[in-house]
Amino acid sequence: MTDTAIHARGLTKRFGTLVAVNAVTLDVPRACVYGFLGPNGSGKSTTIRMLCGLLTPTEGDIEVLGLHIPQQAEQLKRRIGYMTQKFSLFDDLSVRQNLEFLATVQGLSRQREKSRVAELLKRYHLDDRQEQLAGTLSGGQKQRLALAGATVHDPELLLLDEPTSAVDPESRRDFWEKLFELADTGTTILVSTHYMDEAERCHRLAILDRGNLVADGTPKELTGELEGRTFLVRANSPRAARDALADAPGVLSVAQIGNELRVLMRDNRATVDTLRSRLASAGLEGDTEAVSPSLEDVFVVATHQQQQREEQAA
Amino acid sequence: MNLRRLWAIMIKELRQLRRDRVTLAMIMGMPVLQLILFGYAINLNLRYLPAAVADQSQTAGSRAAVQDLLASEVIEQHATAQTPQQLIDLLRQGRISVGIAVPPDFERRKLDGREAIQVMVDGSDNVVQSAAGQLAQYPLNQPDDFHATTETPISVVSFYNPERRSAVNIVPGLIGVILTMTMVLFTAVAIVRETERGNMELLITTPVSRTELMIGKVLPYAGIGLIQTTLVLLLGAWLFQVPLRGSLWDVYMAASLLVLANLSLGLLISTRAKSQFQAMQMTFFVFLPSILLSGFMFPFAGMPTPAQWIAELLPLTHFIRLIRGIMLRGADLSDLWPDSLALLAFIAVMLTLSIRLFHKRLD
Ligand SMILES: Nc1ncnc2c1ncn2[C@@H]1O[C@H](COP(=O)(O)OP(=O)(O)OP(=O)(O)O)[C@@H](O)[C@H]1O
Numbered sequence: 001m002t003d004t005a006i007h008a009r010g011l012t013k014r015f016g017t018l019v020a021v022n023a024v025t026l027d028v029p030r031a032c033v034y035g036f037l038g039p040n041g042s043g044k045s046t047t048i049r050m051l052c053g054l055l056t057p058t059e060g061d062i063e064v065l066g067l068h069i070p071q072q073a074e075q076l077k078r079r080i081g082y083m084t085q086k087f088s089l090f091d092d093l094s095v096r097q098n099l100e101f102l103a104t105v106q107g108l109s110r111q112r113e114k115s116r117v118a119e120l121l122k123r124y125h126l127d128d129r130q131e132q133l134a135g136t137l138s139g140g141q142k143q144r145l146a147l148a149g150a151t152v153h154d155p156e157l158l159l160l161d162e163p164t165s166a167v168d169p170e171s172r173r174d175f176w177e178k179l180f181e182l183a184d185t186g187t188t189i190l191v192s193t194h195y196m197d198e199a200e201r202c203h204r205l206a207i208l209d210r211g212n213l214v215a216d217g218t219p220k221e222l223t224g225e226l227e228g229r230t231f232l233v234r235a236n237s238p239r240a241a242r243d244a245l246a247d248a249p250g251v252l253s254v255a256q257i258g259n260e261l262r263v264l265m266r267d268n269r270a271t272v273d274t275l276r277s278r279l280a281s282a283g284l285e286g287d288t289e290a291v292s293p294s295l296e297d298v299f300v301v302a303t304h305q306q307q308q309r310e311e312q313a314a
Numbered sequence: 315m316n317l318r319r320l321w322a323i324m325i326k327e328l329r330q331l332r333r334d335r336v337t338l339a340m341i342m343g344m345p346v347l348q349l350i351l352f353g354y355a356i357n358l359n360l361r362y363l364p365a366a367v368a369d370q371s372q373t374a375g376s377r378a379a380v381q382d383l384l385a386s387e388v389i390e391q392h393a394t395a396q397t398p399q400q401l402i403d404l405l406r407q408g409r410i411s412v413g414i415a416v417p418p419d420f421e422r423r424k425l426d427g428r429e430a431i432q433v434m435v436d437g438s439d440n441v442v443q444s445a446a447g448q449l450a451q452y453p454l455n456q457p458d459d460f461h462a463t464t465e466t467p468i469s470v471v472s473f474y475n476p477e478r479r480s481a482v483n484i485v486p487g488l489i490g491v492i493l494t495m496t497m498v499l500f501t502a503v504a505i506v507r508e509t510e511r512g513n514m515e516l517l518i519t520t521p522v523s524r525t526e527l528m529i530g531k532v533l534p535y536a537g538i539g540l541i542q543t544t545l546v547l548l549l550g551a552w553l554f555q556v557p558l559r560g561s562l563w564d565v566y567m568a569a570s571l572l573v574l575a576n577l578s579l580g581l582l583i584s585t586r587a588k589s590q591f592q593a594m595q596m597t598f599f600v601f602l603p604s605i606l607l608s609g610f611m612f613p614f615a616g617m618p619t620p621a622q623w624i625a626e627l628l629p630l631t632h633f634i635r636l637i638r639g640i641m642l643r644g645a646d647l648s649d650l651w652p653d654s655l656a657l658l659a660f661i662a663v664m665l666t667l668s669i670r671l672f673h674k675r676l677d
């Protein structure tokens with residue numbers, strides 16, 4: 001048994017002329033929470049579907065839990081849990097009936113099914129809702145039910161496609177607690193998201209942009225590469241300051257957050273003074289300080305580099 | 315195939331069905347509604363057409379002739395008239411469909427062998443016109459003995475349905491029509507709905523096999539099909555005295571064959587249809603020729619040869635032959651083996667095709 005749960009090489013999926021996933025290479029270690037960060041349409045769902053054998057890759061090799069996909073997809077299905085982006089349990093069955101159905105279908109014995117369903121209802125705080133129809137649950141309750149359903153057979157690998165998209169921050173935190181509990185027991189979890197704060201919690205993550213994998217590593221590694229390139233500017237007139245800084249040499253991007261500006265430089269040669277003088281020459285005043293880079297910055301840099309690569313290729 | 319998994323899918327399907335009020339109502343309502351529609355309203359042998367009589371002769375002979383016509387039950391006296399002109403007015407007003415005019419010289423004309431009675435018909439309704447044609451066949455023109463009503467010039471003798479009641483012919487076929495309509499649609503929609511709602515993406519990532527999934531989804535509907543069959547049989551016997559001359563076992567065997575044929579056709583449709591609406595359209599694409607060509611409404615023998623070829627491909631055609639044979643002529647399934655065999659072949663082909671075409675994949 002290797003330490004890699006998922007191993008994909010040059011994974012490509014084309015829908016007609018559209019390249020949804022482009023030559024993605026990916027290694028997901030076991031017992032790790034691996035994040036898939038990317039905006040809408042970046043190919044997260046398509047990649048996950050190829051990994052569990054639902055879509056046939058146009059090109060590339062996949063090995064999941066030591067099985068070749070899609071050839072051995074049927075064997076894989078007993079060992080993975082998949083939570084679809086859209087709620088896919090049965091709206092017109094009760095919470096309990098949904099879990100019982102999945103337990104039977106996953107091949108649990110009668111006694112095991114009973115105790116397992118009770119256990120899941122308790123763990124995911126659904127015991128007081130067990131007779132309610134799944135379709136009438138709230139967004140957060142649905143996500144918990146879906147996670148319970150995906151884990152009913154204790155899979156080695158969980159693939160979660162944007163599990164928290166319809167959930168409030170409080171429920172999101174709870175949800176992530178559950179994910180780490182599962183990872184602690186040895187489950188590998190691949191989770192896609194477009195929330196930076198969630199990506200930050202992952203052990204490792206990959207950033208996808210328009211089908212390309214533009215960066216991967218631990219959140220620390222990824223942000224570490226940008227050390228010395230991020231600054232915070234507090235100016236009296238943020239809009240004017242923004243315009244002044246945006247096309248200053250060496251500036252990659254300026255984003256306004258409330259009354260503050262977050263400035264991302266092209267390299268780490270710039271200092272606080274560089275920015276200050278730039279503001280002063282535009283007749284503006286402002287407080288400038290160096291801050292530690294965030295994943296948002298990583299994302300901006302990675303997509304920018306990707307754009308340049310594409311322009312060069314063209 | 316794992317029986318527990320199969321069972322789980324069937325139970326799930328039945329539970330969902332129990333919550334689906336509309337479908338449940340359709341399952342029970344459709345047989346009842348169609349039976350009443352076809353049994354009572356769509357009466358292919360016309361009876362009791364509203365009529366009026368203007369007897370200007372008023373002899374014993376003319377009254378007897380009129381009585382004979384009324385006794386045929388094709389017409390029923392709704393109004394009275396004195397002159398042929400009044401009959402024409404009544405016809406134009408739409409108050410009667412048939413007018414019977416007996417001229418003053420009725421006896422004379424009869425003796426001369428000329429037309430003694432004039433039947434006026436509302437020709438705007440060709441069904442009425444042909445029904446009234448039957449009246450003209452009554453033996454009034456025979457100069458010698460007009461009481462000899464048995465000597466009809468043209469006699470229509472119907473063997474298995476002596477009173478020529480269409481309900482007797484229609485009810486057995488109706489079992490087939492109802493099963494064709496509901497079974498194909500239910501399975502096709504049941505599977506496409508899961509795809510539409512996204513449930514299918516979940517199902518195909520579980521260890522459920524294609525065969526388990528298909529059979530598990532189809533079997534509950536097979537049970538429903540047999541319940542519908544029972545309902546039509548009971549109502550047919552009770553409301554229309556439809557006889558059952560063959561064995562009940564054979565009736566259910568034939569019905570089961572048709573149910574399975576339709577369910578496997580529904581499965582095939584579900585592998586091609588992208589939405590419930592498409593599934594419905596495809597169902598009607600099959601349903602319409604079934605109704606028209608199967609021999610349910612129009613006699614098979616009267617159809618052009620290409621239409622007959624198409625009809626041979628439709629399960630309903632074979633079922634209609636089976637069920638009429640069993641219920642009305644007292645035949646048994648082995649007498650009708652070519653049609654039983656045709657249905658079995660249809661099932662085998664459709665099932666194989668649909669399991670082949672259904673993939674546990676999204677592309
Ligand atoms: N079956 C399909 N046929 C054609 N194009 C498709 C299909 N599935 C996905 N695509 C396209 O592939 C691209 C990637 O889609 P995908 O669903 O993987 O994105 P995503 O990262 O999951 O986005 P989101 O965050 O919105 O869920 C999109 O441009 C989408 O339109």
Ligand SMILES: [Mg+2]
Nearest residue numbers: 044045085161
């Ligand atoms: Mg997606």
